[in-house]
Amino acid sequence: MSDFDERDLLTRELRERSQEVGGHPIGLDAVKARAGGIRRRRSIVSGVVAAVVLAVAVPAGISVTHTLNQPQFGPAQQPTRPSSPSPSPRHAGSVRLSFDQLSRGADPAISYLRGKTLVLADGQTVRLEKEYQEIAPLGSGWVALAQQDGNYTRDILDSTGRVTDSMGQALATLPSTFGLAVDVDGSRVAWTEMDNGRWNVVEVTADGRDRRSPANPRNHEVRAVGYVAHDALVYNSHDRRGHIEARVLEPSGRDVEVPAKPRLWGAVSTSQARGLVAGQEAADGSACWLVVAYETGETAFRTCDFGLDSFSPDGRFIIGTSAETDGAGARDLAVLDARTGDVVVRFEQPRDGQMYLGEAVWEDDDHVLAPLTDGLETEIVRFGLDGSMETATGVVKSPDYFLPSPIRFSAQP
Numbered sequence: 165m166s167d168f169d170e171r172d173l174l175t176r177e178l179r180e181r182s183q184e185v186g187g188h189p190i191g192l193d194a195v196k197a198r199a200g201g202i203r204r205r206r207s208i209v210s211g212v213v214a215a216v217v218l219a220v221a222v223p224a225g226i227s228v229t230h231t232l233n234q235p236q237f238g239p240a241q242q243p244t245r246p247s248s249p250s251p252s253p254r255h256a257g258s259v260r261l262s263f264d265q266l267s268r269g270a271d272p273a274i275s276y277l278r279g280k281t282l283v284l285a286d287g288q289t290v291r292l293e294k295e296y297q298e299i300a301p302l303g304s305g306w307v308a309l310a311q312q313d314g315n316y317t318r319d320i321l322d323s324t325g326r327v328t329d330s331m332g333q334a335l336a337t338l339p340s341t342f343g344l345a346v347d348v349d350g351s352r353v354a355w356t357e358m359d360n361g362r363w364n365v366v367e368v369t370a371d372g373r374d375r376r377s378p379a380n381p382r383n384h385e386v387r388a389v390g391y392v393a394h395d396a397l398v399y400n401s402h403d404r405r406g407h408i409e410a411r412v413l414e415p416s417g418r419d420v421e422v423p424a425k426p427r428l429w430g431a432v433s434t435s436q437a438r439g440l441v442a443g444q445e446a447a448d449g450s451a452c453w454l455v456v457a458y459e460t461g462e463t464a465f466r467t468c469d470f471g472l473d474s475f476s477p478d479g480r481f482i483i484g485t486s487a488e489t490d491g492a493g494a495r496d497l498a499v500l501d502a503r504t505g506d507v508v509v510r511f512e513q514p515r516d517g518q519m520y521l522g523e524a525v526w527e528d529d530d531h532v533l534a535p536l537t538d539g540l541e542t543e544i545v546r547f548g549l550d551g552s553m554e555t556a557t558g559v560v561k562s563p564d565y566f567l568p569s570p571i572r573f574s575a576q577p
Contacts, residue, residue: 256508256509256549256550256551257507257509257510257551258509258510258512259509259510259511259512259551259553260511260512260513260514261495261496261497261511261512261513261517261519261536261553262513262517262519263519263536263538263543263555266545266553266554266555267554267555268554268555269546269554269555269556270546270556271287271556271557272285272527272533272544272546272556272557272573273285273527273528274525274527274533274573274574274576275299275573275574276544276571276572276573276574277292277295277296277297277299277571277572277573277574278560278570278571279295279570280292280293280294280295282299282306282325290323290324290325291325292308292321292325293325293326293327294310294319295310296308296309296310296319296572297309297310297311297316297342297572298342298343298344298572298575299344299572299574299575300344300346300353300574300575301346301350301353301574302320302353302368304322304323305320305321305322305323305328306320306321306325307319307320307321307344307353307355308321309340309342309344309355315339316339316340316341316342317337317338317339317340318337318338318339318340318355318357319337338357338358338359339357339358340355340356340357340358341356341385341386341387342387343355343356343387343388343389344388344575345388345389345390345391345397345575346391346575346577347391347395347436347577348391348436348437348477348577351369351370352367352368352369352370352391352395353367353368354366354367354368354388354391354397354399355388356385356386356387356388356399361383362380362383363380363383363384363385363386364376364377364380364386365377365386365388365397365399365413367397375415377399377413377419378413378417378419380401382402382404384401384402385401385402386399386400386401387399387400389410389431389432389433389434390431390433390434390436390577391434391436391577392412392434392435392436392439392440392441392458393436393439393458393459394414394415395414395415396412396413396414396415396458397412397413398410398411398412398413398422398431398434398441398458399411399413399431400430400431403421407429407446408429408430409421409422409427409428409429409430409446410422410424410428410430410431410441410443412458422441422443422456422458422461423459423460423461424441424443424454424456424461424463425461425463426445426446426447426450426454427446428441428443428444428445428446428454428456429443429444429445429446430443430444431443432444432472432473433472433473433474433475433482434458434475435475435479435502436479436577437475437477437478437479438475438478438479438480438502439457439458439459440455440456440457440458440464440475440479440502441455441456441457441458442454442455442456442472442473442475442482443456443472444471445466450468451468451487452466452467452468453466453467453468453470453471453472453487454466455472455482455502455505464502464503464504464505465500465502465503465504465505466505467484467487467500467505468487469484469486469487470484470485470486470487470498470500471484471485471486471487472484472500473485473524474524474525474526474576475502475526476502476526476529477526477528477529477576477577478529479502480501480502480503480529481499481500481501481502481508481529481549482499482500482502483497483498483499483500483524483526483532484497484498484499484500485497485498485521485524486498493520493521493522493537493569494520494521494524495512495513495517495519495520495521496510496511496512496513496521497510497511497521497524497532497534497547498510498511499532499547499549508549509547509548509549509550509551511547511553518538518539519536519537519538520536520537520569521534521535521536521537522534522535522536522537522542522569522571522572523535523569523572523573524547525573525575525576526576527546530548530549530550531546531547531548531549532546532547533545533546533547533556533573534547535569535570535571537562537569539565540561540562540563540564540565541559541560541561541562542559542560542561542562542569542570542571543555543556543557543558543559543560544556544557544571557571
């Protein structure tokens with residue numbers, strides 16, 4: 165398993181946000197899942213927060229896509245909800261995170277994975293041949309990433325969910341790394357794959373052509389993160405000393421590091437609307453995070469209170485979670501102003517709360533969706549920037565206490 169792979173396991177498997185660092189542990193995902201299960205059992209039996217299993221403060225992998233029920237590449241439509249428009253976002257402050265008296269709202273306006281089932285935004289379902297950790301639309305089908313014993317593989321699926329070759333290329337199962345990137349209008353999809361022993365970033369466009377990363381003479385693993393302005397792709401690689409760095413690959417082939425000062429220890433997300441990149445500060449002992457302009461490196465804000473995740477579609481806001489989290493997953497969710505870092509709203513549990521948040525994604529500019537797990541039961545909850553909360557699905561029951569969440573959203577722009 166490569167550098168990015170272990171970082172993915174430590175965060176995606178334990179915080180539902182992953183980006184991986186080196187080593188070759190055997191069955192690490194199973195080990196971490198078991199550790200999380202033991203911790204949850206103790207929490208429920210004792211009614212108090214158990215000891216920390218693992219603490220992680222590493223960049224969390226974010227990728228971008230659009231709703232999965234669009235059959236072909238083309239202009240993406242903003243997801244809509246069958247309810248009245250939300251009021252303009254205001255600073256809602258702190259809100260208690262609880263299932264108590266939550267009303268049932270509309271179904272999610274984006275697609276999601278539930279075990280071996282893909283639930284589309286229109287309510288239809290597609291049965292898959294295996295369980296995937298990430299999925300994004302590709303032509304009339306999808307590209308999907310599966311994991312076994314800490315190793316990722318990339319499959320191309322047709323519209324029925326069957327693994328197939330497509331688009332005139334041999335795109336069957338290949339070694340890969342976590343991370344699928346789709347631009348905001350759904351016309352480009354990028355991912356990483358290993359072919360003939362070489363790591364490449366592959367970008368497929370609407371006309372089927374692909375673009376690969378530069379020569380990569382040291383053959384370091386690379387990971388697609390997301391798009392910024394002018395179809396430039398942000399990806400993570402390694403410098404000559406082996407440190408993770410955030411780079412920008414432009415359509416012209418120009419390839420440069422994001423000029424942030426201090427440097428970024430890899431990127432976790434991008435805003436195509438505003439040309440922003442979020443990542444962890446590359447400084448010894450630092451657990452702080454930055455939002456910077458991808459062209460100039462100018463810092464919008466720096467925070468040591470939150471780990472940063474994905475930007476809203478319009479780039480005004482960014483998801484954050486407490487910088488002090490444990491291996492069982494995030495226990496709170498915050499939305500920050502992407503220009504200033506000010507907290508717009510924060511959903512927090514009481515100290516003795518035993519719920520855990522899975523991967524959080526933007527449903528639209530004003531709402532975040534996240535799986536919320538209490539014991540063996542998980543529901544998708546819709547969080548509004550105005551401090552509102554409602555459930556968006558029924559209960560999904562798990563047979564055992566395990567990590568990660570049984571629900572995984574399609575990657576979003």
